[in-house]
Amino acid sequence: MLRPTVPSAIVPSTVAKYRAKTCSRATRRYGRSTTKKLPQDVNPKGVFACNELDLKEVQVYGFDYDYTLACYKPSMDYLLYNLGRDMLIQKYKYPEGIGNLEYKKDFAVRGLHYDIEKGLLLKLDSFLQIQFGTVYRGLHPVPDDEVLRLYKNRIIPIAYVEAPNKHSHDGPHRTKMVQLADLFSVPEMGLLCNVTEYFLRNHIDYHPEILFRDVKNSVQSCHPIMHGMVVQNVSEYLEQNQDLKRFFVRLKKANKKMFLVTNSPFHFVDIGMKFLVGDDWKDYFDVVIVQARKPKFFTEESRPLRIYDEVNKTQLWDRVTKLDKGAIYLEGTVKQLQDMTGWRGHQVLYFGDHPYSDLADVTLEHGWRTGAIIKELTHEISTLNNPKFKENANWLQMLTGLIEEHQDYEGPDVQTVLDEWIKERDKLRNEIKRVFNEQFGSVFRTYHNPTYFSRRLFRFADIYMSTITNLLEYSTHHTFYPRRGVMPHEYTSYFV
Structure with missing residues (x-):
């Protein structure tokens, strides 16, 4: 099939037209007076x-x-981390040096997977695809080319992630990946990655699955101690x-x-x-x-x-x-x-x-x-409501549309412009990811797909909210209606 040829001037003029519609940044860059209205804010008590x-x-x-x-307040995460770390030393005889490892409060998000064979913490989307840039060994990201060497594919086989007939919880199933899906697991992930980093830096050989089991058991066995400390000073936690x-x-x-x-x-x-x-x-x-x-x-x-x-x-x-x-x-x-x-x-x-x-x-x-x-x-909606985020997200959508529409054209300088668009798109996607969490991005989505955590949440929850008292915004006879989601084949007919 012959690819259409287009004069190179058409492409730059098209980007100017689309960008002018999208955001105020476009107005500054291309001298247009029209801007696209940004979406309304999301109700944080919705x-x-x-x-x-x-x-x-x-x-x-x-x-x-x-x-x-x-x-619970962030102090709960610090408490569980410190108790688990000390238990590793006292009960499992881990090196005394890990006693100096401090909790990094913004490192992990819930819903991540830990590969107990390879010792990696990573984020999967709803299609079991690895999100590049979110695979960590210890406290450092694993380069994309190494990820592909390790897994041979960007998509993880379902048997690697889910045991047969396992839909609701962790059990005796021997999957190679474990999902950490509750908030108590966030300090657990922080401890796991901190100790991994300590072992790597000090050239200490370790077995990733043994480390995972020890950390998990240490944190969970500290819950009775945690209960006692919270009871003594409940307002602290x-x-x-x-x-x-x-x-x-x-x-x-x-x-x-x-x-x-x-x-x-x-x-x-x-x-x-x-x-x-x-x-x-x-x-x-x-x-x-x-x-x-x-x-x-x-x-x-x-x-x-x-x-x-x-x-x-x-x-x-x-x-x-x-x-x-x-x-x-x-x-x-x-x-x-x-x-x-x-x-x-x-x-x-x-x-x-x-x-x-x-x-x-x-x-x-x-x-x-x-x-x-x-x-x-609470944090995710605050980020979504930020005007800068809205501007970047809107421009990312438009830029992706431009690339899709013009990728089959041939002509002088066309590929150069397409490469610039793709480079800018990649930069934008990473900027949008980092505003949620520097390492792993949003709890709810990868670059463009829902996360594995979102997939299970949307399947098992009829409604969801940030706090139980958000329901006070609604009557006890209110009906909640899901929005009619636009399927890929419907998009053009709904949005022109």
């Missing part, structure tokens, strides 16, 4: 719909605790939310049932909820279940519920045949919860921060409606 959800149908509101009702009690009051006035299912122990939840809501916090809940051991709570069928004795701080051996308001229960299963309450299907709306262990099984197996609390939305 609730965003992946699936249509009518709150009139919801009679029961369920909640996770950590990072759902209770959101927990963000106050003055609207939380008002939210609970409104649900009660609307005659909604409420329950709490959390993996955390009672004394930790009790102190936190008293700080957030008040001493009467249990009065708002019809059922409270602690130490639920999710996701097993949602997947197992024969684990008995137990009553927790608040006075003696112990578990009772009594058979649980009904769930009483004001009592505290632990362990159990979702089957028992549903059988004893009659709460089923679309009348239940459950909120959590983890797309897999909180939301996947209840929506896929039990038909509950689900809401995700994604704290990072």
